[in-house]
Amino acid sequence: MSSQEYSLLFKVNSPADMKGLSLQELKTLSHEVREYMVDVISKVGGHFGAGLGTVELAVALHYVFNTPEDKVVWDVGHQAYPHKILTGRRDKLHTIRQLNGISGFLKRSESEYDVFGAGHASTALSAALGIATARDYDEKDYKVVAIVGDGAMTGGMAYEAMNNAGLLKKDIIVVLNDNRMSIAPNVWAISNYFNEIIASKHFNRFKSNVWELTGKLDTFGDRIRKIAARLEGGIKSIITPGMLFEALGFRYFGPFNGHNIPQLVKIFSEVKGLSGPILIHTITQKGKGYTHAEKDGQNLHGVTPFDKITGVAVKKKDAPPAFTKIFGNALVQIAKKNSKVIGITAAMPDGTGLNILQKEMPDRFYDVGIAEQHAVTFAAGMATEGYTPVAAIYSTFLQRAFDQIIHDVALQKLPVVFVLDRGGLVGADGPTHHGTFDLAYLRLIPGMVIVAPKDEQELRDMLYTATEYRKGPIALRYPRGNASGIQLRDDFKKIEIGKAETVRRGEDVAILAVGNMAIHSLKAADILQQNGILAEVVNARFVKPLDEEMLRDIAERFTHVVTVEDNTIVGGFGSAVSEFFTQNRLNKVNLYMHGIPDKFIDHGKPSELHEQLGIDPEGIARVVAAQVSGLQSPIEKAVKLVSK
Secondary structure (H helix, E strand, O other): OOOOOOOOHHHOOOHHHHOOOOHHHHHHHHHHHHHHHHHHHHHHOEEOHHHHOOHHHHHHHHHHOOOOOOEEEEEOHHHOHHHHHHHHHHHHHHHOOOOOOOOOOEOOOOOOOOOOOEOOOOOHHHHHHHHHHHHHHOOOOOOEEEEEEHHHHHOHHHHHHHHHHHHHOOOEEEEEEEOOOOOOHHHHHHHHHHHHHHHOHHHHHHHHHHHHHHOOOHHHHHHHHHHHHHHHHHHHHHHOOOHHHHHOOOEEEEEEEOOOHHHHHHHHHHHOOOOOEEEEEEEOOOOOOOHHHHHOOOOOOEEOOEOOOOOOEOOOOOOOOEHHHHHHHHHHHHHHHOOOEEEEEOOOHHHHOOHHHHHHOHHHEEEOOOOHHHHHHHHHHHHHOOOEEEEEOOHHHHHHHHHHHHHHHHOOOOOOEEEEOOOEOOOOOHHHOOEOOHHHHHHOOOOOEEEOOOOHHHHHHHHHHHHHOOOOOEEEEOOOOEOOOOOOOOOOOOOOOOOOEEEEOOOOEEEEEOOOHHHHHHHHHHHHHHOOOOEEEEEOOEEEOOOHHHHHHHHHHOOEEEEEEEEEOOOOHHHHHHHHHHHOOOOOOEEEEEEEOOOOOOOOOHHHHHHHHOOOHHHHHHHHHHHHHOOOOHHHHOOOOOOO
């Protein structure tokens, strides 16, 4: 890709470079931004369809508003690739979501144009309102704009913010990017004409003058005001969907064609001078401008490298099925035998594997939208009536429903099954999506059972065990990615609650591992044996309750013990083991807790991050060797003991 291919785009290194462009040049720029996205993302992968739909929005916003002085908040980050291209990161786009590259989401430390970090949905309205309130305290005069995807409007937090914004009457502009609504051409014509009128400064000046005049006419003036309000509201209710937003205190304009640059520039310029909460409703097409993405916006939402001409992903070598698919198939098998099992997800049927249940047994499947809090309490309600709801939610997203897990589920000892996909380090999505806190935030909840399978067969058996468990909530977490490829049984076996398994015998050191770290630890034991260290490896399986019998046995037989987890060590599995040893005065144990350190981990391939953190097999071997040798800083000082 050269500057000759993108003659206009390569002249735009910041929004300031756009200010002198004509409307026709803005159209050309939009075309080049879209083509550039296709060229780059087809080679490196990333979020795709959503960004193609926001090209004109990003161009028009940065053209009309004086960014970064004016604050533009995006919700969520995967629709902000054009924003990144226009704000100085064009030449780094090929590094997106890669180790040491730019983030796939909004990141304050990456650019002054990324006003508020975002990887989770439904946050922009609250953040923008907070920024606007701070602006008014400081007596400053900049605009605050929130770009909200229609999916984010399924989250209750968005409406909480809108309600508060309507009450506070702060100057804030919300752009609703709606890529799912279909509007007929005749409605477009009427609606656009009507909204251009009510957005114009002449109309609004006239309306203000009428309001001031009638305000001086006592009762008669009030009647005129009411008639005028009914007239305007009646027209809006007939030809626009804006009455809900009006009721929340926003002045509604729209819907507009979100790919019409002249119209977007005009409406943004008009409302820029208005005060109070404003909502501009734009209709866009996900995947706009790339035929394959237009036809299949869902599957081309996030992509691996693909052929630009055909839209087909570059074929990978045959690999075992993903844990997600293993779970989805197992749940269908269980649900066919148990009529009380129900699947629930929060806008992630494909991502969690519940799309398999949705297809096979649609009457037993619920997608509640981006509303994790509601999903959990919805599940709790079903559990009170004898059902076994399986709430499949990414580890990082379940954090959003922490209070509901405690108050609505655990406190009432309800048998809700939480299935946490993306446990551990997920890779390219980075710190907003890593599932590195679940063992810690779930472990502190009374009555919660927490299990983590080492492989796909154990996942199937644990899921079956969970659906049969009726004493309270149980959480099952597993990593993103492909399983190990072992042969699966057709049936299921119950696993005894709180029972670990020893998968390798040794005499020099004990490695207590949880989840897929058990497989890494077995490989580490092979490396250690080659260096004269015999390690015993225990697949803990349960983080809560712990296998106390196993731990007492380990404390009797070993001086050196290492716990391994792909979770934060603060409050995680290792912490649980340490607490047990301390409380039971098993003081001869020299324990080292190995896992995710107390910091946020950036994006990169899981294998790269595992290596960086020393939780790959070689890193675990180094840590264990250092522990046996009595070194104080195992990661740094054990490198010479165990070569890779």
